[in-house]
Amino acid sequence: MLKTEQVKVFNQSIFDYNQQTKDPCFIIGMEILDNMPHDRLYKDSSNPIDPWTHQTRVSMHTEEGEEVYEEVYEEINDEWCQLYLDLQARIPPMDHISIAKEIDREGIIPRIMNSWRNFIGTNSQQTIFIPTATLQLFSHIGNIMPRHHLVFADFDSFLMPRKCVQGINAPLVTNKLAAPSDWESFNTYLLPPGTADI
Numbered sequence: 001m002l003k004t005e006q007v008k009v010f011n012q013s014i015f016d017y018n019q020q021t022k023d024p025c026f027i028i029g030m031e032i033l034d035n036m037p038h039d040r041l042y043k044d045s046s047n048p049i050d051p052w053t054h055q056t057r058v059s060m061h062t063e064e065g066e067e068v069y070e071e072v073y074e075e076i077n078d079e080w081c082q083l084y085l086d087l088q089a090r091i092p093p094m095d096h097i098s099i100a101k102e103i104d105r106e107g108i109i110p111r112i113m114n115s116w117r118n119f120i121g122t123n124s125q126q127t128i129f130i131p132t133a134t135l136q137l138f139s140h141i142g143n144i145m146p147r148h149h150l151v152f153a154d155f156d157s158f159l160m161p162r163k164c165v166q167g168i169n170a171p172l173v174t175n176k177l178a179a180p181s182d183w184e185s186f187n188t189y190l191l192p193p194g195t196a197d198i
């Protein structure tokens with residue numbers, strides 16, 4: 001604590017921090033949201049009304065002394081996944097005026113490139129990575145500091161590598177090599193810990 005007693009440092013996760021305050025406060029986060037875990041959901045193409053029906057869990061087992069990671073598909077049973085889908089369903093679709101404004105703001109070329117990526121990646125629209133940990137973060141902050149103001153600075157886009165995980169909001173999985181401009185990319189996140197940045 002500083003001599004003026006205006007700053008206290010708590011060396012713990014925000015999820016473990018539980019000192020409630022009703023005072024106005026600012027929460028500042030730098031490059032946090034892009035590092036938060038996501039859950040992967042899959043679409044049931046035969047059900048257009050409720051398409052996201054399955055979630056994944058990563059299972060690890062050993063084969064010939066090597067750790068092997070694989071996805072296990074389950075019906076959605078996680079409360080945060082379901083809450084995200086409930087919130088998403090309440091967002092109204094964009095009308096033609098909003099779409100035109102978005103095209104003006106983003107430009108037509110990025111939108112064509114995104115459409116092309118979706119077209120050539122046949123599985124890219126069959127899976128989505130949803131920010132459930134971010135949803136938990138916002139819920140926790142709202143519970144312990146209801147009069148908060150959030151100030152977050154983070155990435156809003158990345159240059160996609162040659163290999164990439166397919167899906168909406170898919171993570172970049174890369175490994176920095178020796179030279180400053182060299183890196184290796186992967187088309188899966190099912191790698192042993194420490195192999196790559198996700």
